[in-house]
Amino acid sequence: MLTQYMVVSALLIAIGATGVMIRRNFMIVLMSLEIMINGAGLLLITMSYYIGNVSGQVMFLFVAAVAASETAVGLAIAVMMYKRKKSVDINDFSILRK
Amino acid sequence: MKVILLFIVLTPLIGFLINGIFGKWTKPVAGIIAASALGISFILGLFPIWSVLHGHIVEFTYFTWMPFKGLEVPFGLRVDYVSAVMLFVVTFVSWMIHIYSNGYMAGDRGYARYFAYLNLFVTAMLILVLGNNYLLMFVGWEGVGLASYLLIGFWYEKDTAADAGEKAFVVNRIGDAGFIIGILFLIYHFGSVTYSNVFPRAEEVLGYGSTAATIIGLALFVGAVGKSAQFPLYIWLTDAMEGPTPVSSLIHAATMVTAGVYMVARSNAIYSLAPVAQEVVASVGAFTAFYAATMALTHKDIKRILAYSTLSQLGYMFIGVGVGAYWTGMFHLMTHAFFKGLLFLGAGAVMHSMRGLLSIDLMGNLKKYMPQTAILMVIASLAISGIPPFAGFFSKDAILASALEMGHPIIWIVGEVTAFLTAFYMFRFVFNVFYGEEKVEGLYHDLHTHEAPPVMTIPMWVLGILSIVGGWVGIKFGGHIPFEWFVTHTAPTTEVAHEAHYSEALLMGISVTMGLSGILAAWLIYIKKIITADKIANMFKPIYTLLANTYYVDEFVYCCIVKPFWWVSTNFLWKIVDVILIDKGMVDGAGWIAGRVGRGLRLLQTGFVNNYAYWISMGIIILSGWYLVKII
Numbered sequence A: 001m002l003t004q005y006m007v008v009s010a011l012l013i014a015i016g017a018t019g020v021m022i023r024r025n026f027m028i029v030l031m032s033l034e035i036m037i038n039g040a041g042l043l044l045i046t047m048s049y050y051i052g053n054v055s056g057q058v059m060f061l062f063v064a065a066v067a068a069s070e071t072a073v074g075l076a077i078a079v080m081m082y083k084r085k086k087s088v089d090i091n092d093f094s095i096l097r098k
Numbered sequence B: 001m002k003v004i005l006l007f008i009v010l011t012p013l014i015g016f017l018i019n020g021i022f023g024k025w026t027k028p029v030a031g032i033i034a035a036s037a038l039g040i041s042f043i044l045g046l047f048p049i050w051s052v053l054h055g056h057i058v059e060f061t062y063f064t065w066m067p068f069k070g071l072e073v074p075f076g077l078r079v080d081y082v083s084a085v086m087l088f089v090v091t092f093v094s095w096m097i098h099i100y101s102n103g104y105m106a107g108d109r110g111y112a113r114y115f116a117y118l119n120l121f122v123t124a125m126l127i128l129v130l131g132n133n134y135l136l137m138f139v140g141w142e143g144v145g146l147a148s149y150l151l152i153g154f155w156y157e158k159d160t161a162a163d164a165g166e167k168a169f170v171v172n173r174i175g176d177a178g179f180i181i182g183i184l185f186l187i188y189h190f191g192s193v194t195y196s197n198v199f200p201r202a203e204e205v206l207g208y209g210s211t212a213a214t215i216i217g218l219a220l221f222v223g224a225v226g227k228s229a230q231f232p233l234y235i236w237l238t239d240a241m242e243g244p245t246p247v248s249s250l251i252h253a254a255t256m257v258t259a260g261v262y263m264v265a266r267s268n269a270i271y272s273l274a275p276v277a278q279e280v281v282a283s284v285g286a287f288t289a290f291y292a293a294t295m296a297l298t299h300k301d302i303k304r305i306l307a308y309s310t311l312s313q314l315g316y317m318f319i320g321v322g323v324g325a326y327w328t329g330m331f332h333l334m335t336h337a338f339f340k341g342l343l344f345l346g347a348g349a350v351m352h353s354m355r356g357l358l359s360i361d362l363m364g365n366l367k368k369y370m371p372q373t374a375i376l377m378v379i380a381s382l383a384i385s386g387i388p389p390f391a392g393f394f395s396k397d398a399i400l401a402s403a404l405e406m407g408h409p410i411i412w413i414v415g416e417v418t419a420f421l422t423a424f425y426m427f428r429f430v431f432n433v434f435y436g437e438e439k440v441e442g443l444y445h446d447l448h449t450h451e452a453p454p455v456m457t458i459p460m461w462v463l464g465i466l467s468i469v470g471g472w473v474g475i476k477f478g479g480h481i482p483f484e485w486f487v488t489h490t491a492p493t494t495e496v497a498h499e500a501h502y503s504e505a506l507l508m509g510i511s512v513t514m515g516l517s518g519i520l521a522a523w524l525i526y527i528k529k530i531i532t533a534d535k536i537a538n539m540f541k542p543i544y545t546l547l548a549n550t551y552y553v554d555e556f557v558y559c560c561i562v563k564p565f566w567w568v569s570t571n572f573l574w575k576i577v578d579v580i581l582i583d584k585g586m587v588d589g590a591g592w593i594a595g596r597v598g599r600g601l602r603l604l605q606t607g608f609v610n611n612y613a614y615w616i617s618m619g620i621i622i623l624s625g626w627y628l629v630k631i632i
Helices: A002-022 A026-051 A055-085 B002-021 B023-053 B081-104 B111-130 B134-152 B159-190 B195-206 B211-227 B235-242 B245-254 B256-266 B275-296 B302-322 B326-353 B371-385 B391-405 B409-434 B443-447 B454-474 B482-487 B504-528 B533-539 B541-548 B550-602 B609-631
Strands: B058-068 B071-079
Touching: A002 A026, A002 B609, A026 A055, B002 B023, B002 B058, B002 B071, B002 B111, B023 B058, B023 B071, B023 B081, B023 B111, B058 B134, B071 B081, B071 B111, B071 B134, B081 B111, B081 B245, B081 B256, B081 B326, B081 B454, B081 B482, B111 B134, B111 B245, B111 B256, B134 B159, B134 B211, B134 B235, B134 B245, B134 B256, B159 B195, B159 B211, B159 B235, B195 B211, B211 B256, B211 B275, B235 B245, B235 B302, B235 B550, B245 B256, B245 B302, B245 B326, B256 B302, B256 B326, B275 B302, B275 B409, B275 B550, B302 B326, B302 B391, B302 B409, B326 B371, B326 B391, B326 B454, B326 B482, B371 B391, B371 B409, B371 B454, B371 B504, B391 B409, B391 B454, B391 B504, B409 B504, B454 B482, B504 B533, B533 B541, B541 B550
Parallel strands: none
Antiparallel strands: B058 B071
16 A cells, blocks of 8 residues: 555656646646655655654644745735736746856 | 952053054153053062062963963963063163153144154063063064054155164064074973963973074074164164154163063073073174164164164173073163163253254263253263172173183173174263354254253153162172072073183273273264374274275175166066066956856857746756665
8 A cells, every 4th residue: 555655756856847837837846845745744644644753643633734825925926927928838037047 | 369360461461552542632641651551560570570579470361362272372461580580670760761751742743643652562572571472572573563554654754764663574584583493393392381381391301502492593583683773683673763752762772672572581491402502692792782883882872872772782682691590681680771861861862852863973071051961871871881799780790700610701802892892882862962162153042942841850860770770680789699699580591511600890890991981082072182083994994984884784785685686576476477477477367267167168058948947857866866876
């Protein structure tokens, strides 16, 4: 059972990371990030159950809270971006380069 | 006692801070503040001296100054039989000169600054004298050097004064290098710099006549040569006369320049183990004594005559400590502080009423206008010439007698000849300035020459009395000499295998004859004029020219040391090392490299979020891969 759970979480992280790296739509990037976090969270809970130590599950609660707030901030940024450029394509926002 | 001892040092420091920080407002009372600080310091100093007189050495450690592994340097003060003498001389003479300065410096623009520096000097000097280890002595050593520099260049608008200060500083640095080397050797051999750790173990650690003892002795002596202006590092002292006269009196005659003598007497445990180093100390002292005395013969500037005389007398002190009779050096140090301090104060009084004129060619018969100064100068000159019962007689006689007893007949002869020269040049000075007839008609009237005010004459009288009675502690009393008994507690005389004994009366007789014949010669030439000074100068033209130009040493130093140094500095250090290597190579090069690297790294900054995410992921993968490899 453990192996399956670990494979699933690894897949989730890999899918999320790929999404972050190749997608240009900011909303999709945010969603991919969410997938990555959930992958990590799944691993935390699995290990916690496997070792018999509850602290991993407690940590997931914190991770979930952080993820929620991160999404809130991320969406707020997305709204601001859309207001400025009428676009959520992250390649339109390369001002850091200058 | 612990607090009293600390406050001996702190009181002048407080005076320095008050006058140094609030000088703008304390100006009218700056002199009073400074002089009272010294008065308090002197009175506090009597307590530990009293304790030492009763056989209790006072030593306290206040805190650990530099804790290292294997070397702990405490901040501690110590009054023993040697430093008690110094403590008395420094605080007392300084006090007198502070009072005198109130009159001498009155109306000067830098009145408060002057007294601030003077107090700073005394603070440093007291640290030098009272510190219970070599590093603390070095702190004071540098402190007095700084104060000396500041005071020589006190009238900094004058180029000559600023240059003289710089010269003193640079020449002293050479000596200080030797001193530091000596301290490092001590740390290497003893693992400590505290006197109470070093001296009792000196013989067991170093051994009699060992190379280590000789090196330490010589290195420390290089420091003493610089600070006490012995040959060949004496060149700064005569230029130091550019400072105000009380400064010359306090720093460049009575106290600071004797630091080297004090240091050698302090390190007696080491010097007694190094006969070679002792020989060098005594020989340099004897040579300087004679050499400087010859230069004093031809000078016309009253302060320079006294400056050369100081060099010569310091030479005597080094003879004393060099032959191993440390108490004689300390004794002459004390009496010299009294009479040379007085001589400079007298010269200052003359300058004061002559509006800064210095040449003996312009003076003559000043006793009519300045009777008190004239009497005091005669007293001081008799003292320095070694005429009994004045102070200088006892100390000089003690030095010369011990030089002979310790088996240095040549040094004794040089010393006796120098005694003749000393008496001659001092009375040349006295007869030319205070006796004879006025050389320039109506000059005194034009300058309103008058006696110095009481604030100046009273300290002079005090020193004058001490110039008479100060040597009486060297009279044999109940089988031993009180001063010898006192100092030899801390600085025992070196034991020699074949101590020669001579008739004391005979030696005294020779010394006194030398002094008296010097005075007589000066009297015949300058008062009786049986032969004029010019005629003698013409008879020995080459020698006279050599002496009048002070052996061309300054010229020699300029040609052979300063000029090549200058050339190397300009052509090599400036044009090659600084401009090409440092400016072009290192400074510009560092910027050039940073620019190139930055241009390369800029390519990584695409501004696309995906790229950043990609690099972050790559980093994580590489890092975790590396850890994985390590675990497996």
